[in-house]
Amino acid sequence: MPTQMTQSDGAGAPEEAAKPQRADALRNRARVLEAAESVFAAEGISVPVDVIAEKAGVGVGTLYRHFPTKEKLFEAILVGRITEIAEEARARAGADDPGAAFFGFLAHVVEESASKRDLIQALLGAGVEIEMAVADCKKNLEAAVAELLAVAQRAGAVRPDVTPAVVLAVVSATCMAADHHPGAGTGDILQIVCDGLRPPAPPATGPERRA
Amino acid sequence: MPTQMTQSDGAGAPEEAAKPQRADALRNRARVLEAAESVFAAEGISVPVDVIAEKAGVGVGTLYRHFPTKEKLFEAILVGRITEIAEEARARAGADDPGAAFFGFLAHVVEESASKRDLIQALLGAGVEIEMAVADCKKNLEAAVAELLAVAQRAGAVRPDVTPAVVLAVVSATCMAADHHPGAGTGDILQIVCDGLRPPAPPATGPERRA
DNA sequence: TGACAAACGGAGCTATCGTTCCGTATAGTC
DNA sequence: GACTATACGGAACGATAGCTCCGTTTGTCA
Numbered sequence: 001m002p003t004q005m006t007q008s009d010g011a012g013a014p015e016e017a018a019k020p021q022r023a024d025a026l027r028n029r030a031r032v033l034e035a036a037e038s039v040f041a042a043e044g045i046s047v048p049v050d051v052i053a054e055k056a057g058v059g060v061g062t063l064y065r066h067f068p069t070k071e072k073l074f075e076a077i078l079v080g081r082i083t084e085i086a087e088e089a090r091a092r093a094g095a096d097d098p099g100a101a102f103f104g105f106l107a108h109v110v111e112e113s114a115s116k117r118d119l120i121q122a123l124l125g126a127g128v129e130i131e132m133a134v135a136d137c138k139k140n141l142e143a144a145v146a147e148l149l150a151v152a153q154r155a156g157a158v159r160p161d162v163t164p165a166v167v168l169a170v171v172s173a174t175c176m177a178a179d180h181h182p183g184a185g186t187g188d189i190l191q192i193v194c195d196g197l198r199p200p201a202p203p204a205t206g207p208e209r210r211a
Numbered sequence: 212m213p214t215q216m217t218q219s220d221g222a223g224a225p226e227e228a229a230k231p232q233r234a235d236a237l238r239n240r241a242r243v244l245e246a247a248e249s250v251f252a253a254e255g256i257s258v259p260v261d262v263i264a265e266k267a268g269v270g271v272g273t274l275y276r277h278f279p280t281k282e283k284l285f286e287a288i289l290v291g292r293i294t295e296i297a298e299e300a301r302a303r304a305g306a307d308d309p310g311a312a313f314f315g316f317l318a319h320v321v322e323e324s325a326s327k328r329d330l331i332q333a334l335l336g337a338g339v340e341i342e343m344a345v346a347d348c349k350k351n352l353e354a355a356v357a358e359l360l361a362v363a364q365r366a367g368a369v370r371p372d373v374t375p376a377v378v379l380a381v382v383s384a385t386c387m388a389a390d391h392h393p394g395a396g397t398g399d400i401l402q403i404v405c406d407g408l409r410p411p412a413p414p415a416t417g418p419e420r421r422a
Numbered sequence: 423t424g425a426c427a428a429a430c431g432g433a434g435c436t437a438t439c440g441t442t443c444c445g446t447a448t449a450g451t452c
Numbered sequence: 453g454a455c456t457a458t459a460c461g462g463a464a465c466g467a468t469a470g471c472t473c474c475g476t477t478t479g480t481c482a
């Protein structure tokens with residue numbers, strides 16, 4: 001449960017004093033977050049809020065006191081998830097073997113995101129309005145991936161013409177494909193994508209690559 | 212507009228005599244289908260039926276007389292689209308250059324499906340109950356792709372370990388990624404996938420491929 | 423042209439879901 | 453233990469969207 005947020009942070013107001021919350025309020029907030037995380041992951045973003053509230057063991061009123069809208073709740077979870085992935089990328093950026101670090105990262109993300117419908121849908125953009133908070137978060141992720149990618153490219157492990165945007169696109173696509181085509185093994189798809197990201201073999205002979 | 216269907220075919224009853232429909236009924240049916248096709252493609256499957264009816268220039272009542280549910284209407288369109296793709300695969304299966312035929316097919320599908328939200332969502336399975344009719348259709352598509360793939364593999368243009376299911380998964384993933392990550396060029400993503408599908412360079416030297 | 427079955431249109435019914443409101447319960451404090 | 457601000461619960465409201473119903477229109481056939 002990495003997702004945390006300061007409940008009400010209005011945009012412009014320079015409010016500072018985070019007044020202490022009551023113990024039960026804190027507890028319930030955490031419960032809602034936890035319940036939402038699992039329910040969204042399992043069912044996607046279209047589950048009714050009632051379901052989340054019930055799973056959390058609170059009333060809908062309580063849910064709405066902590067998160068002003070369903071979308072905000074989802075956003076909170078999303079920001080947590082994406083931030084986590086970005087941290088993972090940063091953590092791997094300094095590894096000894098840049099190639100292994102890069103491809104390991106891809107595998108990690110795919111594995112982690114498999115069966116997380118909500119994340120997938122969000123990355124996909126299906127039916128979700130991209131909020132500013134999430135957009136910023138994505139920028140952060142893209143920056144982290146850019147670094148990891150650059151190192152791997154410098155080491156010759158990844159094609160030089162690949163951009164961070166392409167990496168993100170390809171990764172989310174792999175997650176989606178894996179989730180919805182159970183017939184095709186996740187590993188097989190990932191393998192294809194990874195090999196496609198590698199440079200076309202040093203001096204080269206093989207069949208015409210790159211049109 | 213390849214989508215066609217015999218309006219009411221009950222499951223078990225061996226009814227044969229397709230009683231002739233009135234001219235306006237036929238016309239309206241076609242209009243609904245056409246409108247639905249473009250609206251679904253543009254907005255996804257969540258558009259209200261009213262929108263489709265309006266675009267078709269008919270009332271919702273008329274829409275529902277031709278298609279018992281919104282889902283059935285969508286299904287009709289889907290079946291048409293998927294069948295078309297399957298035919299494309301079959302048409303290319305006998306080409307001179309199996310490799311070019313195979314990769315050309317992938318490019319064709321991606322290009323054709325770009326900007327077709329509904330198809331993508333359906334391939335994804337997001338929020339759509341897979342109906343029998345569509346499932347059959349998918350089987351047909353998979354068979355067609357299997358043939359095209361087999362020929363290409365025999366010619367050494369595609370990895371031998373790739374299965375039809377993987378190809379479909381990878382293609383739909385590419386469509387989705389291209390649609391939702393405008394930052395990453397469709398061509399770039401397709402390139403990566405295609406190269407990943409190719410065999411790992413004849414005798415080989417390059418960096419370790421295939422774990 | 424008249425008659426009738428077939429088809430149409432769209433108001434409105436129903437179910438669902440996000441959100442609000444307010445009476446009740448409780449954590450924290452003296 | 454009493455008091456109060458804080459938080460809770462869940463009934464109810466409003467909006468939306470799928471679908472139905474029935475009075476009206478129209479194609480077809482003689």
